[in-house]
Amino acid sequence: FSEDGLRIMRALRFAAVLNYKIENKTQKALLEEKSLLLNISAERITSEFNKIMCSDNPQVVLNDYKEVFAVFLPEIRPMFTLFQANANHNQFLWTHTLRAVSNTQADLILRLTMLFHDIAKPDCKKTDEAGIDHYYNHAQLSAQKAENILDRMKYSKMQISNIILLIKYHDSITSKSRHFVKKMLQKLGEDNCRKLIKVRKADILAQSSYNREEKLLLIEGFSSELEDT
Numbered sequence: 001f002s003e004d005g006l007r008i009m010r011a012l013r014f015a016a017v018l019n020y021k022i023e024n025k026t027q028k029a030l031l032e033e034k035s036l037l038l039n040i041s042a043e044r045i046t047s048e049f050n051k052i053m054c055s056d057n058p059q060v061v062l063n064d065y066k067e068v069f070a071v072f073l074p075e076i077r078p079m080f081t082l083f084q085a086n087a088n089h090n091q092f093l094w095t096h097t098l099r100a101v102s103n104t105q106a107d108l109i110l111r112l113t114m115l116f117h118d119i120a121k122p123d124c125k126k127t128d129e130a131g132i133d134h135y136y137n138h139a140q141l142s143a144q145k146a147e148n149i150l151d152r153m154k155y156s157k158m159q160i161s162n163i164i165l166l167i168k169y170h171d172s173i174t175s176k177s178r179h180f181v182k183k184m185l186q187k188l189g190e191d192n193c194r195k196l197i198k199v200r201k202a203d204i205l206a207q208s209s210y211n212r213e214e215k216l217l218l219i220e221g222f223s224s225e226l227e228d229t
Contacts, residue, residue, distance in 0.1 A: 001029060005036030009048035012065055016055035034068045045072055046153045053111045059098040062115075066094070075149060076115075078122035085133045087210040093121055099206035104198060109159065113166040113199055116146035143168040165192055170199050176221030181229050190226075197223050 001007050008030050015022050022030065037045060049069075052058050062069060070077045082093040089096055100114040120141035126134045143164040150160045165188060173196065174180070184193055197219060204215045 001033045001036055005033070005040050006044050006048065008034060008037060008068065009040075009045055009052075012061050012068065013048050013051045013055075016052045016058055016061040019057065030065075031068065034071050037068070037071045042072075042152060042154045046155070049153075050108055053101075053115070054106045054108055056106070057102065058111065059102040062101070063094075063098055072153075073149065075119055075145060079119065082122050082125065084121070085127070085131060087132075088207050090208050093118060096206050100202045103202035103205045109162050109166070110195060110198055110202070112146075112150070112159075113163050113170070113195075114202055116142060116149065116163070117167050117170045117199070117203065118142055119149075120145050139168055139171050162192060162195075166196055166199050169196060170203060173197075173200050173219060173222050176218055176225050178225055178229060181222060181225045185226075185229065193226055197226070 011022060011026065011030055014020055052061055055061075066076070066080060076094075079093045079097060084091060084093055084096065097115060097118060100117065101111055104110040104114055118135075118138060121135045121138050123145075124135050124138050124141055126136065128134065146167050147160060147164045150163060155163075169184075169188065173184070181193075184196070188196060200219050201216070204212060204219070
């Protein structure tokens with residue numbers, strides 16, 4: 001690792017892609033030397049990170065080595081300890097995020113969208129008098145934060161544009177009417193509307209069971225109307 005800090009990311013990539021468990025001494029060294037990643041170019045880190053995100057079970061490595069990922073993604077650290085005290089979640093934000101990631105297919109745009117879709121929640125958390133947490137405008141703020149991260153990690157303008165659009169509207173399917181579907185088509189385009197359906201489903205299935213059936217029925221209705229439009 002001291003000869004090339006990128007080997008830390010390669011070890012995690014092997015673990016994710018090949019479903020390997022990293023040997024104990026290697027694991028210890030990897031964690032102790034994680035700061036070496038600060039000396040590695042964004043392009044090299046991103047190349048390995050993308051392979052991890054598109055593996056079969058990225059959530060396992062993301063959770064077991066979250067402190068390693070937080071070296072080059074420090075914005076995720078507040079997510080580790082934020083407990084969401086409301087009916088829709090009632091779980092830690094990082095737990096919800098990893099579940100959302102695992103609920104999507106191995107598509108880089110979808111996986112990165114789910115990783116960052118709630119990243120600004122720690123910044124906008126408000127607790128009411130009943131002790132219920134609210135996260136007003138978190139989608140817009142998460143899109144802004146994600147844009148900064150993705151730009152820093154040297155993603156393409158097209159990738160950034162699509163991801164931040166999906167994050168911005170990830171919680172915005174509120175109707176299945178033809179008028180609403182046409183409105184969303186104008187804002188997102190057909191391809192991103194189809195991706196948004198997958199994003200919304202992944203998000204719902206990663207939440208608590210509160211009103212889950214109703215939420216999924218709304219998405220199915222939106223999807224059906226999209227096909228007929």
